[in-house]
Amino acid sequence: MDSFEYRNGRLHCEEVLLSQVAERFGTPTYVYSRDAIERAYLAYSQALEGKKALVCYAVKANSNLAVLNILARLGAGFDIVSLGELERVLKAGAQPEKIVFSGVGKQPHEIVRALDVGIHCFNIESESELERVNQVAGECGKVADISFRVNPDVDAGTHPYISTGLKENKFGIAIAEADRIYTHAASLEHVHVVGMDCHIGSQLTEIAPFMDALDRLLALVDALAEKGIIIQHLDLGGGLGVCYTDETPPTPQAYIAAVLEKMADRDMGLIFEPGRSIVANAGVMLTRVEFLKCNEHKNFAIIDGAMNDLIRPSLYSAYQEIIPVEIREGETQPYDLVGPVCETGDFLGKDRQLNLQEGDLLAVCSAGAYGFVMSSNYNTRPRAAEVMIDDNAMHEIRARETLHDLMRGETLLPKGN
Numbered sequence: 211m212d213s214f215e216y217r218n219g220r221l222h223c224e225e226v227l228l229s230q231v232a233e234r235f236g237t238p239t240y241v242y243s244r245d246a247i248e249r250a251y252l253a254y255s256q257a258l259e260g261k262k263a264l265v266c267y268a269v270k271a272n273s274n275l276a277v278l279n280i281l282a283r284l285g286a287g288f289d290i291v292s293l294g295e296l297e298r299v300l301k302a303g304a305q306p307e308k309i310v311f312s313g314v315g316k317q318p319h320e321i322v323r324a325l326d327v328g329i330h331c332f333n334i335e336s337e338s339e340l341e342r343v344n345q346v347a348g349e350c351g352k353v354a355d356i357s358f359r360v361n362p363d364v365d366a367g368t369h370p371y372i373s374t375g376l377k378e379n380k381f382g383i384a385i386a387e388a389d390r391i392y393t394h395a396a397s398l399e400h401v402h403v404v405g406m407d408c409h410i411g412s413q414l415t416e417i418a419p420f421m422d423a424l425d426r427l428l429a430l431v432d433a434l435a436e437k438g439i440i441i442q443h444l445d446l447g448g449g450l451g452v453c454y455t456d457e458t459p460p461t462p463q464a465y466i467a468a469v470l471e472k473m474a475d476r477d478m479g480l481i482f483e484p485g486r487s488i489v490a491n492a493g494v495m496l497t498r499v500e501f502l503k504c505n506e507h508k509n510f511a512i513i514d515g516a517m518n519d520l521i522r523p524s525l526y527s528a529y530q531e532i533i534p535v536e537i538r539e540g541e542t543q544p545y546d547l548v549g550p551v552c553e554t555g556d557f558l559g560k561d562r563q564l565n566l567q568e569g570d571l572l573a574v575c576s577a578g579a580y581g582f583v584m585s586s587n588y589n590t591r592p593r594a595a596e597v598m599i600d601d602n603a604m605h606e607i608r609a610r611e612t613l614h615d616l617m618r619g620e621t622l623l624p625k626g627n
């Protein structure tokens with residue numbers, strides 16, 4: 211969160227006071243720092259300089275067009291999981307040959323469009339999907355470059371909902387089956403095997419599980435090479451964790467150095483698909499205290515941001531720091547920070563030591579990843595605004611939804627029957 215700092219007790223992003231952002235755009239509002247996004251991306255791309263490598267930002271973490279455009283300008287590739295994400299990255303200026311298409315359920319029309327624009331490759335997650343890509347490519351008179359997402363069965367040591375590389379998870383093809391499936395794919399006419407990928411989970415704070423997975427993939431690469439199936443690139447997915455509170459994840463530099471060491475002098479391309487580690491700490495969500503409500507058991511601060519705006523605390527019991535936009539001296543008390551949504555699970559933080567008054571502004575930290583993108587209209591609440599701080603200026607990069615937006619596309623039944 212080094213782009214957000216206190217000066218004289220007031221929280222700033224660069225020279226911009228966050229209280230001014232709230233005044234101008236209201237709350238809840240997501241605020242991102244262009245500088246922080248750029249620095250996080252460059253940590254990856256510079257560590258890979260001179261290598262045959264692509265950094266494909268995982269769009270699902272934050273798909274705002276302005277965010278994507280910042281990354282596209284730096285030459286980033288993109289990891290997409292839907293047609294919607296594909297259209298967004300194209301609009302934001304992505305180079306199609308730097309796009310990889312992940313996800314367990316690609317639909318025929320999505321495959322057609324991806325073939326049309328000429329993406330780098332499809333990360334295929336099952337045999338049925340292989341058949342579908344082969345068939346659709348045939349119908350289009352094309353050959354699709356493909357990679358298989360191999361499930362290496364390693365424990366990423368992260369939250370069970372965001373752990374993806376165990377054999378009980380729905381993702382990828384089982385490593386034990388990979389040899390047979392690759393061999394079959396090599397015999398198909400409309401796919402061309404170019405890569406191998408894996409993604410073992412998100413918010414990993416240790417290098418070891420990545421290295422475990424890499425060892426297993428490299429053994430498979432070697433076994434396939436003996437059969438004449440040459441893997442040109444390895445895609446190690448995303449998953450590098452960030453500091454939300456006191457975690458000490460490896461830096462992208464340390465992680466990449468460990469990967470490069472293991473790759474030694476193999477002549478293979480590398481792809482990384484970082485999401486969270488590019489954007490999480492480049493953003494905060496501003497919210498205002500509406501009411502303080504205290505009883506003999508609890509102090510509640512009812513805030514105007516809720517689980518529909520930021521679902522990570524409710525969904526994963528995720529911890530995100532919540533800090534005052536203006537520090538007030540004096541005694542703190544433990545508060546549960548709860549939103550206006552009609553669910554007991556609607557909280558952004560519990561037992562937080564704060565000195566609060568009604569009307570105070572708070573910043574929920576590390577909200578740049580899996581924040582706005584996972585928001586919803588539950589309780590018919592408009593989705594928040596998004597603002598980018600760029601060169602000491604604030605830019606509204608998405609307006610808060612209006613009442614009109616909240617009913618868009620719906621119709622009443624015709625009268626009569």
Ligand SMILES: Cc1ncc(COP(=O)(O)O)c(C=O)c1O
Nearest residue numbers: 268409412448449483484485486
């Ligand atoms: C296939 C794939 N790639 C990349 C990512 C991005 O992960 P992270 O945001 O943890 O870097 C994800 C999400 O976990 C994913 O499922």
Ligand SMILES: N[C@@H](CCCC[NH3+])C(=O)O
Nearest residue numbers: 270372412413522579580
């Ligand atoms: N949405 C999750 C991460 C999921 C990663 C997507 N594969 C989070 O907020 O931590």
